[in-house]
Amino acid sequence: MIRILHWFRRDLRLNDNAAFSAAAHDSAGMVLPLFILDDALLQGRFASAARSTWLLAGLRALDAELRARGSRLIVRRGDPQQILPALAAELDAAGVYWNRDYTPYAIKRDSTIKAQLKADGRSARSFKDGVIFEMDDVLSGGGTAYTVYTPYARTWRKQLTPADYALQTVPELGAPAQWPASDPIPEPSELGLDVTHPLPAAGEQAALASLAQFLDLRRNQGIADYAEQRNLPGSPGTSRLSPYLRLGMLGIRTCLRAALERADANPQTPQNTRDSIDTWVSELIWRDFYVQVLYHHPHVLSGAFRQEYDRLDWPNDEGLFAAWQAGRTGYPIVDAAMRQLRREGWMHNRARMIVASFLTKDLLVDWRWGERHFMQLLIDGDPAANNGGWQWAAGTGTDAQPYFRIFNPVSQGKKFDPEGAYVRRYVPELANVPNKFIHEPHTMAPAEQIRADVQVGRDYPAPIVDHKQQRERALALYARVKK
DNA sequence: TTTTGAGTTGTTCGA
């Protein structure tokens, strides 16, 4: 009877898991589930107390899923490059399987481990699992990787077949006569993590329930209105699935299949629902796109995708950066968003664009400072998507917006949070400000400020920069690079 | 090789 180790990483689920299914199949159920807590990832530049806490919750949920099926999760703490070959030897495993990860760190680590395992005479197999299309799966007519989203997405959709999102069921699992030693899953405090804000319910059951709720057409707030509602940060219009996708508590094939079946199953599906499903699938394609961009252009993690933009001479005012982080810029939609990030470890997508534009184009701070701050606080923080989003906002990335397209934080607020619901929720000192002034409270006359229970400059900051002026400075900053 | 069409999510200005 052979044993195969399945090395869990960003795939904390049993359903629809390519490597896990293959490991169970090839070992006739004698798959040994393993997770390694890698100190390098717990302490690196992008380490996050919130995300690590979320991970620990995910491990507990995964262990519970496994135990319900007569198995369990083996946990080890340390360097995977040492632990895996040693553990494979100790357990006399015929092989080790895992799902691919596409960051430069992961690629280097995995290829080292694969070579070691093979030198030891074991099989080492990696699988595509976290995306629909990976690496060179989607190429332009010239045989090169796309760097522009729209033609990438067109080809992605054209070549998609049902086989690309076929699901595997959870296999029957066996148990060895004796389980190897396992470190306990640590409590967050044991890792020095002190996250006080609540997290979503972890695990694949919670993830599947969230997906079902999002796609439920009988409720008004399901996907039917997604195309419109998703842009309103004060409304529950987005899927909220990103934390589950980040750690693979939810599979991407499961998402895609469920979405497409909603549209296809019923010919009566109204047009706005079809549009919404299509819009959401586009978001899933964006996710594949940025993974693919990072795979082909790993330099984006240290500098601009378009390297001429590394010459941008950012003023990088630390005081302005600190005010942005704290949500005290005097621009209500920006402050609401930054406080949501601290309070929930999550931020609405529209708000992410607004605060990214504000940091780079209004405060003239290097996008990498914002990228790092997001990674440290977001429970869904993903190197590929986060980097892609920041570089897009900064105008240094793939498919860059024209550089003069600078968000106006006041008009964005008026357009996407007209009643100020979002602002009022996260900036309570503005709770009683009338809608008319909610996005520019400093324009209230003193008497109006008294009526609204807020004195700007005392209870809430006056704008720390002048948008119009900073916009001109940003244009000048970029113009210097262009010539 | 050359040409052509198009590019996530905007803003501002003037009629």
Added chain:
DNA sequence: GTCGAACAACTCAAA
């Protein structure tokens, strides 16, 4: 308040 045009030019991808 609403509308259309200008913003500035460049790169990518496909024909």
